[in-house]
Amino acid sequence: MTLNLTASQVLAGAGVLLALFAVWRYSARKAQRAADKARASARVVSLAGRVLFTGAAFMGVQWLVITHVHNPTLVLVVLGLPDLIAAYVLTRVLTVTSMDTTTTSRRRGGGRR
Structure with a gap:
């Protein structure tokens, strides 16, 4: 079986392969940008959840100590410790002073080396 292709057919085939490669690269980059955005929004939600949980834990401990313990030193410690942590x-x-450079320092060729 022999293929007889003209120069224009070979160029057309090469053009189609080049176009498929370009579409593949574009879709891979678009998927990477979408994944980066999803990671950034998940980071914010995760941080908010941790802040709410920690705040509720501090508040619960403070409420227990203030309502059930009549030792002024312990009450001052329980009220002051969260302030020190927050400060x-x-x-x-x-x-x-550093910047989050996850999207700007990406190397060509993707991935880590």
């Missing part, structure tokens, strides 16, 4: 966290958050 530490806020100080760290507000003094961050």
Whole structure:
């Protein structure tokens, strides 16, 4: 079985292969951008959940100590400790100098090396 192809048929075939490769690359990049956006929004939701859980735990412990323990030193410790933790966290958050570069420092060819 022999194939007899003209130069225009070979060029047309190469053009079709090039177009398929370009579409494949475009869809892969689009999927990567969508995955990055999904990760970023999941990060926010996860952070909100952790903040709410921790706040509820602190509030529950404070309520128990204030209503059932009549030791003023213990009440001051229970009320002051969350303030110290919050001050530490806020100080760290507000003094961050690095940037999240997950999307800008991507290498060509994708993936890690």
